[in-house]
Amino acid sequence: MKITALAGGVGGSKLAQGLSEILAPDDLNIVVNTGDDFRFFGLYISPDIDTVTYTLANLSNPVTGWGVREDTFNTFETLKRNGSPAWFMLGDKDLATHMERTRQLADGKTLTEVCRYFNKAWQVKHPILPMTNDAVPTIIDTIEMGKLPFQEYFAKHHCEPTIKQVVFQGMENAKASPEVLETLQACDVVVICPSNPLLSIDPILSLPQVKDILRNKYVVAVSPIIGGKAVKGPLAKMYAEKGIDPTPYTIAEHYKDFLKCIFIDTQDENVGKDIQQSGIIFQSTDIMMPDLANRKRLAQNIINYLETI
Numbered sequence: 001m002k003i004t005a006l007a008g009g010v011g012g013s014k015l016a017q018g019l020s021e022i023l024a025p026d027d028l029n030i031v032v033n034t035g036d037d038f039r040f041f042g043l044y045i046s047p048d049i050d051t052v053t054y055t056l057a058n059l060s061n062p063v064t065g066w067g068v069r070e071d072t073f074n075t076f077e078t079l080k081r082n083g084s085p086a087w088f089m090l091g092d093k094d095l096a097t098h099m100e101r102t103r104q105l106a107d108g109k110t111l112t113e114v115c116r117y118f119n120k121a122w123q124v125k126h127p128i129l130p131m132t133n134d135a136v137p138t139i140i141d142t143i144e145m146g147k148l149p150f151q152e153y154f155a156k157h158h159c160e161p162t163i164k165q166v167v168f169q170g171m172e173n174a175k176a177s178p179e180v181l182e183t184l185q186a187c188d189v190v191v192i193c194p195s196n197p198l199l200s201i202d203p204i205l206s207l208p209q210v211k212d213i214l215r216n217k218y219v220v221a222v223s224p225i226i227g228g229k230a231v232k233g234p235l236a237k238m239y240a241e242k243g244i245d246p247t248p249y250t251i252a253e254h255y256k257d258f259l260k261c262i263f264i265d266t267q268d269e270n271v272g273k274d275i276q277q278s279g280i281i282f283q284s285t286d287i288m289m290p291d292l293a294n295r296k297r298l299a300q301n302i303i304n305y306l307e308t309i
């Protein structure tokens, strides 16, 4: 069974890692959001790509979920002491990734080629594909601070401003990469990882052709909401600001154009009936993935289900 996983940052990388422990490299491609990408000190930072790649390479920081494990922050601390912008914490080892990526992009390589280079360097076997080689920076239009580039909203202002609108700038001229369209067309199943639908998955879905392909695929999602809370990040707050209850039903509704099945946590079984009434199957299990054993367990659970359809 060939699976294409759609992923954002920390939540997405956990399930992607679980799937990668079970599926052969030919059977799993991971398509990753690049709307969070930005430049800092001239360096091209691709946080979701890095989170997924570091996780699959067993290099990720287990405490934050992003960045490199056992990294030091000498450069960051020095910048901070000098009074330079220091709202985005780049570790010393992590900096090497951004420097090399920036160098290769300046040499004319595509982001897809740069990702392939890092996969090879860190012996990550499963393809990690940026959703596009075009720039589509996410802009958060807020009530208190106007339009903020995504990382300023997220890391600098800790997701505090109230969101009016989320805009994927440049989407009208962007294309999914050829590799992404190819893997989506060739796969049997698309797994939407438990990433933020509004910030991490919608950028992928907004690229031309992607939703049309998904309408003809078996699409299964894992809820990023458990017991009314987002496992990580601002999703529950974002829904509350729109006056929407953050439940797995909300997630199912968000993807209802193409979703066949959603995995929800056992503690959310009470919304299962509403999900079913929308014509979407639900499977309930423990969907928390604090460690590798749980990531593999959930991935195996999804694959077992997919073998029954």
Ligand code: FO1
Binding pocket: 008, 009, 010, 036, 046, 047, 048, 050, 051, 066, 067, 087, 088, 089, 090, 091, 094, 151, 154, 155
């Ligand atoms: N998130 C923060 O909230 N603060 C940081 O200082 C920060 C640094 C950082 C460095 C490298 C990297 O790959 C990710 C980093 N993140 C940081 C996480 C990142 O902003 C978010 O994970 C995503 O963009 C949201 O998915």
